[in-house]
Amino acid sequence: MTRNKLYSGTSNYVASAELQEIVYVAITLERPLLVRGEPGTGKTLLATSIAESLALPIITWFIKSTSKAQEGLYTYDTVQRLNDSRFGDGDIRDIRRYIKLGPLGRAFQNEKQTVVLIDEIDKADLEFPNDLLNELDVMEFEILETGDLIKAKQRPIVIITSNAEKELPDAFLRRCIFHYITFPTAELMSKIIAVHHPKVSEKLIAQCLNKFYWLREQTEISKLPSTSELIDWIAALVKGGVDLKVIETEFPFLGTLLKKENDFLQIKKTNRPSWHKKSS
Incomplete structure (x- = not known):
């Protein structure tokens, strides 16, 4: 059934025809691809395979139970700024010195289209997926501390994996292309x-x-x-x-x-x- 030549797996990753098709659909429609399946079915390695196949860089965001959506965009290191103010190291008036872009932020800034893997999204709390809705839609965000607008120079290819540990919000699911990787025959x-x-x-x-x-x-x-x-x-x-x-x-x-x-x-x-x- 596979008609496209966009992605067909790599030398070290065997992708089924169905998986090749859905990757094509997600990239063409510029939608995040949400992938579920048993552990060991290659969900995480899919993103690496896509990046290798298309000769694109990849940024991986490993989600933990304490992860917040904001961290994927940027973080503001207030502790470092406080230490610098106490010990006189550097110009604390330049807030941009203390802004660090997260995985999505770095992908937005990349001149080349980037594959972004958001791995095991259901490890985070229920609000995590909803907190990313707008940024994944419009592909931009504002750094509140500086007023800088970070807009994607190239829309990244977003691959999201889930182990079905918890249900994801409907609003989030509507914005994704979904694929379940069945266990290999x-x-x-x-x-x-x-x-x-x-x-x-x-x-x-x-x-x-x-x-x-x-x-x-x-x-x-x-x-x-x-x-x-x-x-x-x-x-x-x-x-x-x-x-x-x-x-x-x-x-x-x-x-x-x-x-x-x-x-x-x-x-x-x-x-x-x-x-x-x-x-x-």
Whole structure:
């Protein structure tokens, strides 16, 4: 279905046709792209891939529970100004010395179009997305302390990731293009693995995929293994020199895939013939 040639993934990031299409739509309509999906499906790496593909700089804003929207625009270092006034360091009358642009502010000032990643937006409080509505719409803001207007020289490409930890406001969602990255099929996963492990035999990859997807089917597991954990598991198997026959009936280095004690113990108790049957 992909008709555009604007973005088609990169050598180290395999993008589905559907993902390529939605990136094209977001860039063409000049709307932020809100991306959701399971951990490990490549949400964060998407922005890096877009920047690499289009040869654009990237600025990343990692959101924390204490993050405020204002910090993405600029901060005013009142503490430094107070210290300078006390110790006589510098001209405190020049307020601009104490203004520091945030990720969006720097992207607005950049002469070249910039990719801005707002990573895990739902970690912040509920007002955070709404506080960015106007700036993401008009692509400008005023520094209140100086009256300076910071206007985007090139409209940035904004990628926003969310782990669906909380609902985002409707007003914010209306201004975004949305995409849910579904967990890769075995076929797509094999292409992803080939990027990271190009020299690993097809038989080993096929066996690992069988075991991996069997593991994800187990309803008693509370934290399903992700793509990154599969890639690490294959690396561990290769470096450990584990024989293919062992992988058929065992789960070597299971702690690479499962990160919770109950999940680990549950799979360890599973009878081995069922593993062999599922993966054969």
